[in-house]
Amino acid sequence: EVQVLESGGGLVQPGGSLRLSCAVSGFSISGYVMNWVRQAPGKGLEWVAGLSGGGVVTDYADSVKGRFTISKDNSKNNLDLQMNNLRAEDTAVYYCAFQDIAVTSVGVGADDYWGQGALVTVSS
């Protein structure tokens, strides 16, 4: 059974730091495209950070570049998001997401797993 369990959310003051973690069981995260996606209260989905399937390429939304760092630990099957210098506008539910879209000579397939979400509130 696949489980994706997020932890690390909470209340933090502006300028503070927080680390989110996603613990995965039931599949190996290596080879998956790994992302963090957030959703501000009452708003839509916003991509925040991503890590390519090979773990070589990382990318960040302009709004978090230089403040957030995405990382993985294949041995622990974990995905993390280190968030520094947090701002009020970073307040949101943060989801980790794992995607494998396969295109092969015999057809296509998709595996797509999301965590349950972790609430991050930045407020004084």
Next chain:
Amino acid sequence: DIVMTQSPLSLYVTPGEPASISCRSSQSLLHRNGYNHLHWYLQKPGQSPQLLIYLGSDRASGVPDRFSGSGSGTDFTLRISRVEAEDFGVYYCMQGLQTPRYTFGQGTKLAIK
């Protein structure tokens, strides 16, 4: 960055009736592998998004066949042939062409009429 634009932003449908959502991208999502890297998600209240359609028209595992996706290049459509009570929520299109840099549409809220 690829910008994704959905329409309408809200849709009121009577159960049993069809529904259609449009998604337009600012540049072509056709990959050199011949597939459009456009995916559709449904987010029900209080839940994480769930994949419905991937690569423009392929249904994810367990998704009922009343859901279908079509389109190519920059214009895509999600259709529900007969809306059921469990289909209500917010639908998002997402481009996966610029992996790992994804982009979502604004979302379309499907509500009961």
